[in-house]
Amino acid sequence: MHCVLKFAAAVTRRKSIGQRAPLAAVLAGTAAVLTGLLTLQAAPPKIEYIEPFLSDMVLIHFYTEPNRAYILQYTERLTNGVSGSWSNLYSVPAFPFENHYIVPDWRTNAQRFYRLKVTP
Numbered sequence: 358m359h360c361v362l363k364f365a366a367a368v369t370r371r372k373s374i375g376q377r378a379p380l381a382a383v384l385a386g387t388a389a390v391l392t393g394l395l396t397l398q399a400a401p402p403k404i405e406y407i408e409p410f411l412s413d414m415v416l417i418h419f420y421t422e423p424n425r426a427y428i429l430q431y432t433e434r435l436t437n438g439v440s441g442s443w444s445n446l447y448s449v450p451a452f453p454f455e456n457h458y459i460v461p462d463w464r465t466n467a468q469r470f471y472r473l474k475v476t477p
Contacts, residue, residue: 402427402473410461417446417460419473426451428474429460433467443472451476 405418421427430443447460462469 399425399477402475404429404471404473407471409464413464414461415464417462417471419458419460421449421452421456421458423453423455424451424477426476427458429458429471430474431462431469431471433465433469435470440470446471 399422403419405420407418408416410416417429419427419429427449428445429447429449431446432440432443434440446462447458449456449458
């Protein structure tokens, strides 16, 4: 909010010394500042936690932000942090509100790694 207040103060100062900023320029500048603030607020995707469920499942928890689509993926093999291929486990379309998801997955004999991909 500080950026918006500083921008409004600058417009007020210009008007007070006799320089008039066109309304379209003021609105465009305000929209650019607000767009920048919204972009800065987008957090990287994060799996909050994974918990055991029953005897043969796990529950994967994550939060979503408005207007962003998410894909929860898994792989059973990582070599030096790199996977040959990831499989999609669950997809979340871009909704205009935030939400908390709990996705169940079967336990396997092999180890399993998860990641959360997001598109703006």
